[in-house]
Amino acid sequence: MQIIPHVPVLYAQVLEAFSDIENGVIIDCTMGYGGHSSMILEANPNIKLIAIDQDQTAIDFSTSRLEPYKERVEIKKGRFSTVIKEILKEHDIKEIRGVLADIGVSSLQLDQKERGFSFSSDNLDMRMDTDAQLSAAEVVNEYSQADLERILLEYGELRNYKKIASFIVSNRPFSSAKELSEALKHLMPTGKKIHPATLLMQAIRIEVNNELGELNSLLDTIEEAKFPNAKIAIISFHSLEDRMVKNSFVRWRESCICPKEAMRCTCSNDYSYGKILTKKPITAEDDELKANPRSRSAKLRVFQTDSKA
Structure with missing residues (x-):
């Protein structure tokens, strides 16, 4: 069944x-x-x-x-x-x-930790099409600071996008979504019902999947x-x-x-x-x-x- x-x-x-x-x-x-x-x-x-x-x-x-x-x-x-x-x-x-x-990621994709969409995932992937070339690992670890600022502002609408992008560049490489979200927790918005890293992960996911x-x-x-x-x-x-x-x-x-x-x-x-x-x-x-x-x-x-x- x-x-x-x-x-x-x-x-x-x-x-x-x-x-x-x-x-x-x-x-x-x-x-x-x-x-x-x-x-x-x-x-x-x-x-x-x-x-x-x-x-x-x-x-x-x-x-x-x-x-x-x-x-x-x-x-x-x-x-x-x-x-x-x-x-x-x-x-x-x-x-x-x-x-x-x-439009957006499905619940099952979010729940499958191996897909890298979850805050607790042990990898950085986020590809809806697993055959696609661009992954979250490449975005996080290889994008220039200017490009990271662009996606954090445009796709995450994060006010402190410059600080976040600078922190990522200064502390990379990151090997997992869990590591990334934990490391950036102190720079994420607070007081909302959503996970603090939601907007960050959303911005990266939107970029990965265009x-x-x-x-x-x-x-x-x-x-x-x-x-x-x-x-x-x-x-x-x-x-x-x-x-x-x-x-x-x-x-x-x-x-x-x-x-x-x-x-x-x-x-x-x-x-x-x-x-x-x-x-x-x-x-x-x-x-x-x-x-x-x-x-x-x-x-x-x-x-x-x-x-x-």
Whole structure:
């Protein structure tokens, strides 16, 4: 019997977002351990699902988990920013009725200490794709102080990023996430409910996996594809990611693309991609927060494209 590792975040809200899709294809850009995928397939019995992941462990697990729906599932390995472009070449754009992306690391990846995501890990890895070249060890032990400052400020939003970067350079090499987080504990923010080194590890992980670049590429691909009558649902866990999604949705909604300083509209005022279905991001309810504290950072935004897109 297969042991299910965890329930995906905001699962009820995701199901609600796709509840009116009766046929066609839904793309799960971040399959992980098949939580959202299995629930979508169960709730939407006539749809087909294409699932993407770069983690071979997750693919092996989810291939087994999704076996009951094998006639309606296609699993592809790779970064979603690249694979979704391949999917669009293989399928009629009108077939795609939904796109889901759950941006971030999965609970099982966090819990597997050998993957190097955990504060108590005995190594420095953090690669979602274990075949990728760049690891956390290279970032921590080989990046210049200027590059470390950049990722600590941009991805970790740490105010004392210069001190942290200087400390890392002066005391490296570091061989494990445990050693790194312990050594830097005195420089980490205090008074929050999260582990003191959370923002530090988050910044390194985002750099290792190019998470913001991947999300930006996905948003660009969706915008260029002009899916007709499709739901776009994106879950983010970081303020920068959420801001990127929000800004893209706002831009997609606008009908006029003339410069703000223009005296009058000259663009035909017909550029709207659709409408935003979530004025504010959807967050976890109290029962989910109690069952899964990691859901506290999750934010879901949903966009509905026009039928004429």
